[in-house]
Amino acid sequence: MMSVETVGVLGLVCLFVMLAMRFSVALSMIIVGFFGTLLATQQKMLALGLPAERAASQGWKTALSNLSGETFEAASNYNLLVIPLFILMGNLAGVSGMSNGLFRAAYAFLGHLRGGLASATIAGCAGFAALSGSSLAAAVTMGRVALPEMRRFRYDDGLATGAVAAGGTLGFLIPPSGGMIIYAILTEQSIGQLFMAGIIPGILLSLLFIGVISLQVWRRPGLGPAGARSDLAEKRRALIGAAPITTVIGLTIAGMYTGFFTPVEASAFGAVLTFAIALAERKLSWRKMHLVALQTMSATSTIFLILIGAFVFIPFMSLTEIPTRMVEFLTALPIGSLGILAVVILVYIFLGTFLEGIAMLVLTLPVVMPIAAALGWDLVWFGIVVVIVLEMGMISPPVGINVFIVKSIAPDVPMLRIFAGIWPFWFAMILMLVLLIVFPQIALFLPQTMF
Incomplete structure (x- = not known):
């Protein structure tokens, strides 16, 4: 059984591999968000002691609900x-x-x-x-x-x-x-x-x-x-x-x-x-x-x-708790608020060398915004x-x-x-x-x- 953090890391790796292979940014986020939510939910249910069959059923329900609900929310905003x-x-x-x-x-x-x-x-x-x-x-x-x-x-x-x-x-x-x-x-x-x-x-x-x-x-x-x-x-x-x-x-x-x-x-x-x-x-x-x-x-x-891809991908990131771990890691560094801002800017500059602006925005905000808020x-x-x-x-x-x-x-x-x-x-x-x-x-x- 994997931890949800491991599922999140694997999801990010898959996402960047797909982007490197010139997949559509939107479809990459939708695919990773959907199957990542499915797998992360299953792992959470198994950790709570549910049988494998019920955990799998709950995973599919959550992933499908997220896909349909977030798509409608984005399209009707x-x-x-x-x-x-x-x-x-x-x-x-x-x-x-x-x-x-x-x-x-x-x-x-x-x-x-x-x-x-x-x-x-x-x-x-x-x-x-x-x-x-x-x-x-x-x-x-x-x-x-x-x-x-x-x-x-x-x-x-x-x-x-x-x-x-x-x-x-x-x-x-x-x-x-x-x-x-x-x-x-x-x-x-x-x-x-x-x-x-x-x-x-x-x-x-x-x-x-x-x-x-x-x-x-x-x-x-x-x-x-x-x-x-x-x-x-x-x-x-x-x-x-x-x-x-x-x-x-x-x-x-x-x-x-x-x-x-x-x-x-x-x-x-x-x-x-x-x-x-x-x-x-x-x-x-x-x-x-x-x-x-x-x-x-x-x-x-x-x-x-x-945007639909982002709306599907963001709940997956929240489910894996990776943004929370990133906040805990960065705020614990002895570099102060300005140092953390410099790190965030340097990461954005690096990502900008191979990612398009809007794609970078929707990919990074789920991780960066909790840091900014904290x-x-x-x-x-x-x-x-x-x-x-x-x-x-x-x-x-x-x-x-x-x-x-x-x-x-x-x-x-x-x-x-x-x-x-x-x-x-x-x-x-x-x-x-x-x-x-x-x-x-x-x-x-x-x-x-x-x-």
Whole structure:
């Protein structure tokens, strides 16, 4: 007879073996969660002295009940409506060309500086992230607009691709972040508070990225030559062109901050307003609407399947008591709260080298959250810390999903060149983490002032 802890360890080993074999993350969690719950329940019943036949029957009942009940709970969770609606809003903005207006506005004000096109790309990514909530969408959309321009002005390939890859990660931090929505659901935190907590760190990280670009071109001016200076009329036209997207972003975030909207209502309002603007500007066709519907359903179903996997896997982890043992082990170490936080961050950075962000989030939270709760960390602040570390994983070798996205847009740029270009931005994220740890109010100020 095995202990439930042994069952838990075997389950984790099986999970990582399946992931290494490129199994679907969601299906891997569902399979391990189901059969792990079955086996762990059987072992618990046998330990209580039940006959093997009754223990096996109880194991099947618990596993099947967990699979059906948790699947229904994930699929029927009202708060999860924000996911398809914000995805829809971002897709509508992408196909209607709103993102182009955002980049042109940033370029009008920054393009005449050395490295200005790369800085405009960061600003454009930050703005588009506030509309789509997706790092991949931000990287793809802004990459297609910005990379040809940077090539036209003979920007260094490493700086150009690095700026797009790093700027795209802002979609995971700046609201409406898909990662924050999943974190909020799995940790039972307020989606609205997490959204507000991401605004100031998102702006600061964007400025740090722009600072990194300025430092690089100051040291080596040839990396990012200055573009043409825009006159006042061009700047005015660029601002007018960006007005639709900034209006949607401003009204959506202001509505959540003031309490006028719940996050679900804000997502619905944003999607409808984006659709109305795109329709009024005659930038939608039946073909584009068909594409938006398919993209939205595909992204939504992928995220929901991952969430269902997490909902099935988390009860298995609780049953094995591994999270409890981890809390006992780490809190007993003589390294203090900051030392434990450093260990957690280092583990996340390591996992980010081979796991995708959302997958890492749902896999680790069952173990990490009890540690955070036991040490008294503010879970909203900790959510921002985790999201930034996940952003680092998006541009870390060898997986670095945003790097592969940029590679698909610029296939002639070697992978090593792209990875070389992202390191300055990676260290800017480290600096952002240090600032958050030293000054937690960077993340907590806006949530604490919400209505």
